Amino acid sequence: MKRIITIIVLLVLLKPCVEAQNKGFTLEGCIPGMKDGIVVALLSAEDNERPTLAEDTVRNGCFKLRGSVPHPTLCTLITNNLENAPKTANGEQANIHWTYTDVFVDNAPMRVVTDHYDSIPVNEPVTKHFAVEGGKVQEDFNTYNRMLLTEKEKGKELSDSALMQLQIKFIHSNPQSAMSVVLANNLLQGAYRLQREQILDLQKAITSVPDDTIRLAEFRKNSALALRSAVNSDLVNLPLFDLNGKSRNLTEVIPKGKYVLIDFWASWCSICLMAIPDIKKVAARYPDNFAVVGISADTNLQAWKNSIKKEKLGWEQYLLTPEGLKGLKEKYLVAGVPYYLIVDPQGKVVNSPVNAEDITKHVNQFCK
Structure with a gap:
């Protein structure tokens, strides 16, 4: 009898867990102007491989996606007419139409609300004529994006x-x-x-x-x-190699007594290379109280050295070790380059410029 009672208690306790595992999301829509044969897919936007979470083909103007997510997941809702796009005389597809919509998916029923298929916006997750509704998570996502939309409608870009x-x-x-x-x-x-x-x-x-x-x-x-x-905190250390392959530390290679720009870059990073002329100009403007140190995220040693020579980089150059690359991501929370820091004469990091223009502005402020 005690065993039966124990089993019943366990089943009662396990029921919410089982229900939570079985619970998933649905995302559906019946959209005027949406032709049969259009493919609708939901892709995760939180994974570099962007896996497909659900897919359906429009029938009678409607679709329904089903699936589940382990926790609220930023996704992209995609539609395309590749299957039924008209073809030219040469047999090539014409009038191909794609839509991409950001959504925040939770395990809840969701639906697309819009006036017409043509009303699905190109780059906006919500407009006056389009929204994905359903669930608290998506509701808050819409509230935030409506705040952004209100600012955009004022006619000026947000700084x-x-x-x-x-x-x-x-x-x-x-x-x-x-x-x-x-x-x-x-x-x-x-x-x-x-x-x-x-x-x-x-x-x-x-x-x-x-x-x-x-x-x-x-x-x-x-x-x-x-x-x-x-x-205004101290610089977090990262292990480096110098041009001769000697092990160094980031904190020890920063010149003292002047402002220093730390330029995290890579030979394969076009944006990084485009900023170099501006960095050279500002470095030439303040030769006595400003210096630049280059820290590369390259994994190809020769490509790094070739780029230094090609770009005629006149400041000290170092290479992140594999551990240093990992530290840039985990300690600095930096996903990639370019990334810039300005260190003051006392060794405190006082700014993180976002681009070459920002570098020039802040260096002028600090060094004038």
Whole structure:
């Protein structure tokens, strides 16, 4: 009898877990003007391989996608008419039409709401005539994007600082939202871009995200790292090689007593190479109180050395070790290059410029 009672208790306890595993999402729509044969697919936007989570073909103007996600997942909803696009006399497809829509998918019923297939926007997740609705996660995603849309309708582009303020405003208004923790994690990307007070403010605001505990754990880890690399903090060390293959450390190769631009670059990075002429100009303008140090993310030693010679780089050059490359991603929360830092004469990181124009502006401010 006790065994039967024990089994019943276990079944009761396991029921919510089983139901949670069986629960998934649906994303459907019956859209005027959407022809039969159009393929609709949902792809994850959080994986470099962009796996397909669900796919359907339009029948009678309708589609329905089914699947499940382990936690709220940023995705792209794609439609195309490749299967039924008209063909030219040469047999080539003509009038091919694709749409791409960002959505935030949770295990909830969702639907596309729009006036017409032609109303699906090119680059906007929500407009006055189009939205994906359903579930708290997507609702918050729409609220945030409507805030952006309102600003765009004012006719001026948001500056980086204005965008940050808008994101922080959303976070404070929706501290338990999965969208808020997405925005917070994005704000923490790239070391030395936030003040310590800003990081602490995010930590104070976001303490519980019931819909996305996985991303909450990521935020807690990222914010702890960010506190070590806030503006006006010491430089976080990374292991390097010099041009002769000798092991060095980032903290030991930075000149003391002057402002220093640390240029994280790579020979294969076209944006990095395009910035070099501007960096040369600003370095020539302040030869006494400003220096540049190049830190390459190359994995091809010869390509790195060839690029230094080709670009006639006159400042010190170092190469990240494999451990250094890993540290750039994990300690600095930097996904790629170019990435720039400005260190003051006391060895504190005072700025992280976003491009060559930003470098020139801040170096002029510091060194004039």
